[in-house]
Amino acid sequence: MKITYTARKVNLKDNFKELCEKKLAKFQKIFSEDAEASVVVTLYKNRQTVEVTVKDNGMVFRAEDTQDEMNDALDKVVDILGRQMRKNKTRLARRLRDNTADFAVLLPEEDIEDEQEFDIRTKTIPIKPVSVEEAILQMNMLDHDFFVFINADTDETNVVYKRKNNTYGLLEPEEY
Template sequence: MAQLKLNLIGDGIDLTGAIKNTLEEKLSKLEKYLGDDERREVFADVIVRKEKYRSSVEVVIYNVFDHTLRIKKETDDLYTAVDYVVDAAEKQLRRLKDKVKSASKKEAQKHKKQITLVEEEVVEKPIEIIEVEPELYKPISVEDAVMKLLGSNREFVVFCNVETGNAAVVYKRKDGNIGLIQMPSCR
């Protein structure tokens, strides 16, 4: 768990041992939200101000998941301000930690999907080329070729056109019509 290093600053108030102990004790609860990296140190400036009848506590936490958090509360009682600041800091740190966790989970899932896709590409069955003998033996008319196409579950028919003597193709178009491709003479 990352460790929180505190820098206690008193502005208009002398920080007694009781105040320092209270701040250190309450702010140590925040360490559980700082991450699991024990080598990383997180620094926090704690500024305690006293002006007449008002007390304020400001906490600035640096280097928390590459963010800086600033929380400031002002009340009549110093210890109440400390409680408010600790609660607000805990809420912000929890939210930030959850955000970082969910972002890392999304990144891991994205990486996992990429690996899965690569595995699927490797496992794919190779494409086989199956030779089909065209029906060019006896020339037929375009109308007969269309009837042959409509009478089968094929997508195209290659035939020898009786009118031109050249190869031709009739095929089913996506718009529901029939297409005709006339081949030029190969001779």
Template sequence: MRYTISGKNIEITNALREVATNKLSKLEKYFSEDTEVQVTLSVLKKNHIIEVTLPLKGTIIRAEEEAENMYAAIDLVIDVLERQLLRHKKKLINRHRHHGTFRTAFAQVDYEDDEGLAIVRSKKFPIKPMDAEEACMEMELLGHSFFVFRDRDTEELAVVYKRKDGQFGLISPE
């Protein structure tokens, strides 16, 4: 795996870079050598935050954790990523769409940081037909607060989102 480690409000020392790389190397068994891993380390007040983005074929695994020191945050994010990858692996196996090895299900996805005046980042992705429950699972897997999908029954676009009370909401056209 190739690592791109960047920092916000923190200087990335060689020791910090080495610890992050060594800990993330535990996940190499799931990926090919050309997989690009985006790691962002940041400090906000007294919180140390790490965000890791792993592009996969058809989806993106993303985890963000914060702790009182960066080394603890790195350990926490590794645990979250391992759980997400195992959940994703089970999902692939259960759907019988898994062809070849688990490693072949992953592919390099271009990662861009678009800096515009109004739109900070833009993404294009295929919208797959699924039911609301699958969309909620995908949203949780990505670590997002909403997810756009095509309803399998109506073939209309719909959005699931996570409410402040922890429940899920569904937005669909009339």
């Protein structure tokens, strides 16, 4: 697994990087050698946020936590990632057919919640090409947390969403 580090308003020490590699190493059995992990550490008002995103074969796992100490935040993030993987074990096993046995060793059966059936409601919405700013306005008028639209500049389907810190995010498709 390739790990990249990004530090915002903070200096990362080598012992934090070593701890990060040690904690993420337990997930290497699940992912291929081509997996990419991104670790972002941000300092904001004496609080440290650690965000870890792991991408592999179209799967994306992401966790974020804010604590007074970055090591504590890293511990929480690794726990969150582990819970996400246990919860999605069955679906992951199907995608990782060759690594199913390793996955079962890493995540024992007694820790696994029963696979849940998803209750899915289908809704159709009219989509017309609009700018990102107009999509944000429409999302706010509907009082939704996200809005699907066709970007007038790129002619592709995009999603705008509200982030925790009262900013907005834009999801754009990318082929891999």
